Amino acid sequence: MNSTFAVPAVALVVVATVLVGAFGLRISRTTSDFYVASRTVGPRLNAAAISGEYLSAASFLGIAGLVLVQGPDMLWYPVGYTAGYLVLLLFVAAPLRRSGAYTLPDFAEARLASQAVRRLAGAFVVGVGWLYLLPQLQGAGLTLTVLTGAPDSLGGLIVAVVVTATVAAGGMRSITFVQAFQYWLKLTALLVPALFLVLAWQADGAPRHVFEEPPAFRDQRAVRVDTTLDLKLDRPLTVTVTGTVDGHRHDRPPCASPPAPTASNGAPASPSPRAPPSPPPSAAATAACPPPSPRAARSAPCTRRTA
Amino acid sequence: MRTQLRAALAVFAVLVLLVGPLPLLFAAMPDARRLEWAVLGFGLYAPLVLLARWYVRRAERNERDLVRLVEDR
Numbered sequence: 344m345n346s347t348f349a350v351p352a353v354a355l356v357v358v359a360t361v362l363v364g365a366f367g368l369r370i371s372r373t374t375s376d377f378y379v380a381s382r383t384v385g386p387r388l389n390a391a392a393i394s395g396e397y398l399s400a401a402s403f404l405g406i407a408g409l410v411l412v413q414g415p416d417m418l419w420y421p422v423g424y425t426a427g428y429l430v431l432l433l434f435v436a437a438p439l440r441r442s443g444a445y446t447l448p449d450f451a452e453a454r455l456a457s458q459a460v461r462r463l464a465g466a467f468v469v470g471v472g473w474l475y476l477l478p479q480l481q482g483a484g485l486t487l488t489v490l491t492g493a494p495d496s497l498g499g500l501i502v503a504v505v506v507t508a509t510v511a512a513g514g515m516r517s518i519t520f521v522q523a524f525q526y527w528l529k530l531t532a533l534l535v536p537a538l539f540l541v542l543a544w545q546a547d548g549a550p551r552h553v554f555e556e557p558p559a560f561r562d563q564r565a566v567r568v569d570t571t572l573d574l575k576l577d578r579p580l581t582v583t584v585t586g587t588v589d590g591h592r593h594d595r596p597p598c599a600s601p602p603a604p605t606a607s608n609g610a611p612a613s614p615s616p617r618a619p620p621s622p623p624p625s626a627a628a629t630a631a632c633p634p635p636s637p638r639a640a641r642s643a644p645c646t647r648r649t650a
Numbered sequence: 651m652r653t654q655l656r657a658a659l660a661v662f663a664v665l666v667l668l669v670g671p672l673p674l675l676f677a678a679m680p681d682a683r684r685l686e687w688a689v690l691g692f693g694l695y696a697p698l699v700l701l702a703r704w705y706v707r708r709a710e711r712n713e714r715d716l717v718r719l720v721e722d723r
Contacts, residue, residue, distance in 0.1 A: 415683060415686045415687050418690035437654065438654075441713070
């Protein structure tokens with residue numbers, strides 16, 4: 344996505360979120376106002392709000408990526424979320440509503456008449472919320488970085504500030520409106536491109552084979568790998584080195600490597616294929632195919648000819 | 651309260667019986683990729699919604715019954 348549109352688009356969504364939150368703002372006076380909006384939220388609005396929670400960064404981006412990588416088995420995750428909502432309705436939401444408690448710790452205390460259980464339940468709620476929020480904030484930061492190149496923490500920071508301000512000011516009423524608004528926004532933002540993608544796919548003759556192909560770079564690309572990497576070369580790789588690799592001095596005359604079926608010795612190659620490693624060995628290695636790391640270059644037969 | 655618990659357990663049992671055999675079914679037919687997409691991606695949600703709807707109706711009827719019982723007395 345073009346970054347000139349990305350910043351105004353993100354800003355627009357943030358401003359709209361704050362405005363919708365302000366629209367729902369009635370200053371919360373009672374506990375009932377704050378937690379359940381005095382039970383004035385209709386089922387449709389509430390359903391939209393809960394579904395807005397469901398369509399989050401983790402569930403949408405995460406499931407799409409998992410299905411792409413691992414196949415349709417990963418569709419069990421959304422099924423699990425939905426079945427989880429049903430179990431939640433049966434064994435938590437309905438008894439909670441009948442008991443008249445507002446929060447899970449309230450409910451635990453009401454049922455078990457124990458202050459310690461209440462504290463434990465509170466700790467669990469905070470802990471689960473923490474585990475849930477962490478990937479969401481990470482997703483927000485990642486998305487904003489991909490869209491605009493902003494620093495990693497900014498997306499999470501914006502989300503945290505906007506949500507905290509909305510909840511603190513308006514309580515459940517504001518946040519329900521915000522979530523319902525975001526549900527319709529996200530649904531539109533997902534369905535419209537999906538519709539056009541399906542149309543484009545159909546217009547292309549509904550090709551299926553492209554999904555079977557292994558992924559390939561169609562043009563030249565710099566790839567940075569921050570972990571150990573084994574390179575297996577099926578064809579001999581010609582490497583020309585001028586300078587010093589791993590403390591060995593290499594002179595100018597270029598050499599072609601003799602045909603070796605596999606030049607990989609299985610040794611873990613050090614990272615940073617393109618960028619020079621941090622203690623710069625001043626090695627200018629030019630490669631035909633996958634960019635070699637200094638150690639792979641040394642293991643290639645030709646460069647062993649030390650002067 | 652007992653009727654509410656009974657309704658909840660009944661819905662839960664239906665849920666388990668509905669979803670539980672699915673992995674076995676998919677394991678028995680490893681070639682049925684399209685079926686897996688259809689069931690997991692789309693088909694399974696309708697019965698879940700219907701189950702939830704039935705439970706909510708049932709629970710609200712139980713509540714009304716209780717209120718009527720209390721008021722008649």
